[in-house]
Amino acid sequence: MSINSNQNGKDRIRETAQDLLSKAGVKIDGPNPWDIKVKDGRFYRRVLSQGSIGLGESYMDGWWDCEKLDEFFFRVLDSHIDKNIKKNKSLLFAALAAKIFNMQPARKSFQIGKKHYDLGNDLFENMLDKRLVYSCAYWKDAATLDRAQENKLDLICKKLGLQPGMSLLDIGCGWGSLASYAAEKYQARVTGITVSTQQANYGKYICRDLPVEIKYTDYRNIEGKYDRVVSVGMIEHVGYKNYRSYMQIVHQCLKNDGLFLLQTIGSNTSVVSTDPWINKYIFPNGMLPSISQLGKAVEGLFVVEDWHNFGADYDRTLMAWYHNFTNNWRYLSLNYNQRFFRMWKYYLLSCAGSFRARRNQLWQVVFSKKGVPGGYISPR
Secondary structure, X not given: OOHHHXXXXXXXXXXHHHHHHHXXXXXXXXXXXXXXXXXOOOHHHHHHHHOHHHHHHHHHOOOEEEOOHHHHHHHHXXXXXXXXXXXXXXXXXXXXXXXXXXXXXXXXOOHXXXXXXXXXXXXXXXOOOOOOXXXXXXXXXXXXXXXXXXXXXXXXXXXXXXXOOOEEXXXXXXXXXXXXXXXXXXOOEEEEEEOOHHHHXXXXXXXXXXXEEXXXXXXXHOOOOEEEEEEEOOXXXXXXXXXXXXXXXXXXXXXXXXXXXXXXXEEXXXXXXXXXXXXXXXXXXXXXXXXXXXXXXHOOOOEEEEXXXXXXXXXXXXXXXXXXXXXXXXXXXXOOOHHHHHHHHHHXXXXXXXXXXXXXXXXXXXEEXXXXXXXXXXXX
């Protein structure tokens, strides 16, 4: 092959990439902050052949950059050009495997804790709010992340109608933020479960003087009956093959006159796997439920009392986390390397762009077993 023909091939690949990006208003080496700057010519073939994995890994490797990565992803996802990029055979096999096998069995339930939530409390202390709430904030009437997260915690307690002395089960309790808030502000007796050792130890410490018990266990091991059940940002790790059994477990442990609040990131379409890069580097074996999937899971078990979507608030939440992360990187860099910095930046800003494009949603859904007598009135 001649040098000229080789160069012509590279030029054609670059033109193909530019044609795709132009549909999103993005230019290669353009002047706008959402335009990408390509630093390694191998970038084009890698992305066009590997899709999401190639795009994310080449960013981690420093092959390309972008001043406003969140705006780049907003434009790409809003235009849906990501669906035109070829998927390689290994990614198609992963999607097929998710349809055939249960990718979230009990024996894998602690994997996400070790891979993600146990990365180090220093990371989350320097990124999140003062209570370490690692889920979408509620920005109504809030100017700061701390206030927006307290708004969300209080909204949950109000939607559940928590009263002093009530028993509350928190499935996926994180670092104990909701458990401690419900016990302090609403005098509830709380049992929280998590699959992260670091979260469990931290939660036990901050709740040591409160009527709160934090357990390091899987949701399949839940026992007892509770007045109220809540699950915030946890069902994303359950997997579609387990949604029905998950809801049956909640139904079994909820008292007949109780309420169950589920907060989850939601997908506009029913899927059986997650973005390949997110699956490999951030949330292994995770996936986002759709309205249809949740509906099938609760059919015959629960009455849907309220469905609240405030997905646009997750964009603002992720940007607040990103600014905290970058502003505190001088401390975090002592324990995390530059490749981790680029990986985490890519994670936070790509997710912000996705919510900005409304490709993902954020739902709070309130369920009862038999319907609230006289009807349920939800606070907002």
